[in-house]
Amino acid sequence: MSDQTVTQTNEEQQSNDSTEQRSNSLTVDVETDERLVDSWTDYEFEDEAAITVEDLDVYYGDDHAIDSISMEIPERSVTALIGPSGCGKSTFLRCLNRMNDRIDSARVEGTVEVDGENIYEGDTDLVQLRKRVGMVFQSPNPFPKSIRENVSYGPRKHGDVNVGLLGRLLGNDDREVEREIVERSLEQAALWDEVSGRLDDNALGLSGGQQQRLCIARCLAVDPDVILMDEPASALDPVATAKIEDLIEQLAEEYTVVVVTHNMQQAARISDQTAVFLTGGQLVEYDDTDKIFENPESDRVEDYVTGKFG
Amino acid sequence: MSEQTATRTAAPAVDLFDRIALGVVGLSIVTFLLGWTTLFERTGTDTAVAGLSLFTLFGAVFLLAGIGLLVSGIASYVGAFETTADRYTGIGTGLGLGIVGFAVGGLATTILFGVGATGSVLVGLVVGLVVTSGVAVLPEDLGTTFPVGLLGLAWGGLLVTGAVDAGWFWNPPSLDATFHAPIVVPLATIALSLLIAWSGAIVAEGFGSQGRQNGAYLLIGLNAFGMIAVLLLLILFVVQKGLPKLLEGAQFGPGLGISVPFLTKGVMLGQQYNGIFPAIVGTIWLVIGAVLLAVPIGIGAAVFLTEYAEQGRFTAIIETTTNALWSTPSIVYGLFGYAFLVPRFGNSNSLLAGMFVLGFMLLPLVVITSRESIKSVPDEYRDASAALGVNQWQTIRSVVLPAAMPGVVTGVILGVGRIAGETAPILLVTSGQPFPARAPSILGSFRFVATPPFVQNEALLQASSALPYQLYAVITAGVGQEEAFGWGTALVLLLVVLGFYAIGIASRIYFRRKLHQ
Numbered sequence: 089m090s091d092q093t094v095t096q097t098n099e100e101q102q103s104n105d106s107t108e109q110r111s112n113s114l115t116v117d118v119e120t121d122e123r124l125v126d127s128w129t130d131y132e133f134e135d136e137a138a139i140t141v142e143d144l145d146v147y148y149g150d151d152h153a154i155d156s157i158s159m160e161i162p163e164r165s166v167t168a169l170i171g172p173s174g175c176g177k178s179t180f181l182r183c184l185n186r187m188n189d190r191i192d193s194a195r196v197e198g199t200v201e202v203d204g205e206n207i208y209e210g211d212t213d214l215v216q217l218r219k220r221v222g223m224v225f226q227s228p229n230p231f232p233k234s235i236r237e238n239v240s241y242g243p244r245k246h247g248d249v250n251v252g253l254l255g256r257l258l259g260n261d262d263r264e265v266e267r268e269i270v271e272r273s274l275e276q277a278a279l280w281d282e283v284s285g286r287l288d289d290n291a292l293g294l295s296g297g298q299q300q301r302l303c304i305a306r307c308l309a310v311d312p313d314v315i316l317m318d319e320p321a322s323a324l325d326p327v328a329t330a331k332i333e334d335l336i337e338q339l340a341e342e343y344t345v346v347v348v349t350h351n352m353q354q355a356a357r358i359s360d361q362t363a364v365f366l367t368g369g370q371l372v373e374y375d376d377t378d379k380i381f382e383n384p385e386s387d388r389v390e391d392y393v394t395g396k397f398g
Numbered sequence: 399m400s401e402q403t404a405t406r407t408a409a410p411a412v413d414l415f416d417r418i419a420l421g422v423v424g425l426s427i428v429t430f431l432l433g434w435t436t437l438f439e440r441t442g443t444d445t446a447v448a449g450l451s452l453f454t455l456f457g458a459v460f461l462l463a464g465i466g467l468l469v470s471g472i473a474s475y476v477g478a479f480e481t482t483a484d485r486y487t488g489i490g491t492g493l494g495l496g497i498v499g500f501a502v503g504g505l506a507t508t509i510l511f512g513v514g515a516t517g518s519v520l521v522g523l524v525v526g527l528v529v530t531s532g533v534a535v536l537p538e539d540l541g542t543t544f545p546v547g548l549l550g551l552a553w554g555g556l557l558v559t560g561a562v563d564a565g566w567f568w569n570p571p572s573l574d575a576t577f578h579a580p581i582v583v584p585l586a587t588i589a590l591s592l593l594i595a596w597s598g599a600i601v602a603e604g605f606g607s608q609g610r611q612n613g614a615y616l617l618i619g620l621n622a623f624g625m626i627a628v629l630l631l632l633i634l635f636v637v638q639k640g641l642p643k644l645l646e647g648a649q650f651g652p653g654l655g656i657s658v659p660f661l662t663k664g665v666m667l668g669q670q671y672n673g674i675f676p677a678i679v680g681t682i683w684l685v686i687g688a689v690l691l692a693v694p695i696g697i698g699a700a701v702f703l704t705e706y707a708e709q710g711r712f713t714a715i716i717e718t719t720t721n722a723l724w725s726t727p728s729i730v731y732g733l734f735g736y737a738f739l740v741p742r743f744g745n746s747n748s749l750l751a752g753m754f755v756l757g758f759m760l761l762p763l764v765v766i767t768s769r770e771s772i773k774s775v776p777d778e779y780r781d782a783s784a785a786l787g788v789n790q791w792q793t794i795r796s797v798v799l800p801a802a803m804p805g806v807v808t809g810v811i812l813g814v815g816r817i818a819g820e821t822a823p824i825l826l827v828t829s830g831q832p833f834p835a836r837a838p839s840i841l842g843s844f845r846f847v848a849t850p851p852f853v854q855n856e857a858l859l860q861a862s863s864a865l866p867y868q869l870y871a872v873i874t875a876g877v878g879q880e881e882a883f884g885w886g887t888a889l890v891l892l893l894v895v896l897g898f899y900a901i902g903i904a905s906r907i908y909f910r911r912k913l914h915q
């Protein structure tokens with residue numbers, strides 16, 4: 089499929105859809121037309137945007153991993169990021185809480201606004217940012233500590249609860265506060281019933297699915313606004329996966345959830361809107377999940393979601 | 399394996415075959431053990447079993463085992479038993495047996511014909527080559543049994559006929575040494591027992607890959623057993639020699655309390671029982687001081703190098719340097735302390751200087767092992783912590799270090815074993831009177847003063863004895879001290895080091911528990 093034909097189809101599409109309320113306009117940079125791409129990313133929604141990404145580029149050394157992506161992520165909803173392996177989903181996700189800072193070769197350009205603040209501006213407080221934007225990783229990674237310590241790890245380290253000897257001596261023992269945080273977080277993560285009797289057992293003794301929910305609880309304990317999840321269920325069996333999926337849908341009532349997944353059905357089941365990344369770190373289409381899976385604009389996206397490509 | 403047993407039980411004579419093979423293995427294990435006990439003089443040429451002298455017994459066993467191997471090899475070759483022998487023995491086994499052939503051929507030539515070094519090496523080479531190539535192309539059932547069986551027959555024959563008896567010796571013309579039977583026979587017996595056990599184990603599993611695996615297991619098992627046996631014998635030896643001195647004048651029992659003068663007294667004129675208490679205290683303080691100095695600095699350096707410093711040439715240079723420092727001879731550290739520390743610590747030998755020198759010696763090992771164990775903490779923990787907004791230092795303190803701690807402790811344990819036994823640096827920077835009457839009283843000597851450094855400790859700045867140094871003093875000077883005093887000291891040193899190990903292992907278990915509960 090040559091770039092020329094792509095452009096034409098896009099234009100036709102655009103004129104056809106012009107009456108539609110939510111139009112997907114074509115973003116073609118005419119000046120630099122060697123980069124002609126099909127791209128429908130002007131997803132419009134009614135809610136506030138929790139995260140606004142503009143012209144985001146990420147390089148690993150000379151590798152261009154994210155190619156000028158712009159998108160807005162609505163609050164209190166589930167946004168799924170899908171796409172073939174190596175297309176930059178994880179990289180994009182890590183940009184949202186600046187975890188890419190931890191990779192030496194990574195270089196990020198563009199702006200990411202969380203609650204209206206550009207997090208790539210000079211004086212961003214990483215601690216505050218990561219408290220607001222939590223992250224759950226692909227493989228469950230609880231600390232080799234007790235379940236309770238895992239959940240209260242964040243609040244303890246941020247000084248929100250003092251359970252140390254000093255605190256006890258000074259008479260501000262926050263055990264009660266800690267207990268509440270642990271219970272609330274575990275309940276939100278749908279794990280409380282399973283572990284309430286053994287909070288002091290080592291977290292490594294839990295099953296994989298329980299560990300992953302523990303990681304979610306650990307993330308919730310610092311009371312974030314946004315939760316980023318990178319293939320949170322890919323290491324789990326179908327039952328555990330179903331639990332995580334239910335959990336994600338529930339969390340979306342209070343939190344903004346961005347979830348990377350390889351599983352189309354999962355994306356279709358749990359997300360409100362879906363962003364499709366394709367090779368080269370391009371965001372090709374971003375729209376309501378139903379639209380993406382039933383009637384995508386891009387042929388390439390259609391091929392991808394129907395399993396013909398990728 | 400079950401499959402194989404099934405096919406083999408089909409043949410009626412298999413029982414006999416198995417029994418021969420197991421008999422060979424069993425006999426060789428017996429001679430292996432007896433070889434060791436003879437080497438360490440627990441059994442000797444005068445030991446008689448069932449009327450046979452030990453060496454004759456060895457000979458008889460080797461004859462039996464040799465015949466057993468030859469018979470089973472031939473039986474398998476002619477197809478009397480169903481085995482899974484390969485078509486060729488292979489070059490690996492060939493080379494191994496070839497080396498044996500080289501040694502035996504060469505030695506036999508010099509001993510029997512008095513041929514010089516060059517001649518016997520040439521003969522050995524020829525024999526080795528012949529054995530290697532012969533074994534390599536023989537079918538496996540012959541290649542693995544024949545050379546070993548023949549060697550068993552030859553050595554057994556020599557022993558049974560008395561050609562080599564307890565009074566035998568060999569005086570090589572080119573060397574100023576004599577090899578006597580009480581050493582040579584057990585050594586040869588141990589080596590040959592290993593070979594025969596290996597061969598028998600292969601036969602027992604009917605050759606093939608099962609057989610080779612069985613042979614390798616037995617060989618490794620016997621070797622490991624031999625090593626451990628040597629270590630145990632060594633410890634037993636020290637205990638045996640040292641215990642009487644240790645318990646000299648000791649009293650314990652109901653109403654008496656416990657008193658062990660060797661452990662609680664110094665050396666004084668007119669005292670009934672002298673002891674090594676000052677040296678024990680000296681060693682314990684030296685180790686404690688060195689650990690207190692080296693562990694915090696070492697862990698700190700390791701954390702900086704692994705977590706903060708940019709990995710590159712700088713860290714590579716530091717790594718090479720630390721490795722080199724760890725292998726630096728202790729006398730060099732001692733000399734450094736002597737030239738640099740002693741003049742700064744009141745110009746006399748002192749406990750403090752010893753602590754510093756031993757601490758410097760321990761430091762590289764702590765850095766190396768801490769770095770390794772910090773590196774092996776999974777990055778997922780660091781990512782998880784960072785994603786919660788926890789800063790790097792807190793992450794290191796609450797996640798990385800606890801996970802690395804068991805490894806760090808292992809390193810410290812190894813290091814303590816080394817420094818506790820160091821004599822050379824102590825000799826240069828700490829030692830004073832070799833047999834002091836009183837122990838340094840570190841805890842009782844702390845004084846607080848108004849001027850920097852605000853604390854003073856007289857005892858730390860005084861010379862002290864230490865166990866290895868005392869041992870050295872007993873052996874070299876020994877004026878007025880019997881040898882038993884030295885053995886007693888050695889035993890106590892062993893116990894002190896084992897005590898430190900026990901502490902180390904207990905703390906490692908504690909840290910592991912905390913990680914896994």
Ligand SMILES: Nc1ncnc2c1ncn2[C@@H]1O[C@H](COP(=O)(O)OP(=O)(O)OP(=O)(O)O)[C@@H](O)[C@H]1O
Nearest residue numbers: 148151153172173174175176177178179180191193
């Ligand atoms: N730490 C890194 N250093 C260098 N290159 C990287 C690094 N991480 C990712 N990349 C490169 O960036 C590109 C995008 O990787 P990314 O991990 O974001 O893909 P992904 O869409 O998450 O893939 P997957 O679905 O397999 O997880 C890939 O080409 C990858 O090789």
Ligand SMILES: [Mg+2]
Nearest residue numbers: 177178179318
């Ligand atoms: Mg990924």
